[in-house]
Amino acid sequence: MSAYQVRVSPAARRKLLTMPKASFEKVRKTIDLLQTTPYRGSVYDPTYEAARLPFICRVVYVKKWGIYYTVHDDEHLVYIRYLEDQRRGPRKRFGEN
Numbered sequence: 001m002s003a004y005q006v007r008v009s010p011a012a013r014r015k016l017l018t019m020p021k022a023s024f025e026k027v028r029k030t031i032d033l034l035q036t037t038p039y040r041g042s043v044y045d046p047t048y049e050a051a052r053l054p055f056i057c058r059v060v061y062v063k064k065w066g067i068y069y070t071v072h073d074d075e076h077l078v079y080i081r082y083l084e085d086q087r088r089g090p091r092k093r094f095g096e097n
Contacts, residue, residue: 003035008080015083034078038071
């Protein structure tokens with residue numbers, strides 16, 4: 001099995017670059033693991049309607065951070081859509097801030 005390419009959305013990149021160094025290192029390691037194990041995370045299926053996304057994605061958690069991503073097998077691509085602090089309320093997730 002060949003490795004998947006990982007791309008990060010602009011919103012997720014901003015969060016990645018502004019998080020504390022200790023968190024950054026752990027999140028970055030998990031993102032790197034998605035290259036070889038893209039189905040590591042579970043399908044994101046929140047109970048709150050306000051926390052639902054308009055597309056199907058997966059999520060893997062690293063301490064307080066959720067890494068929300070989609071897998072595109074035909075392109076061998078993992079696309080990191082959002083990095084979210086799980087302490088935020090579900091209605092305030094997935095924004096640009």
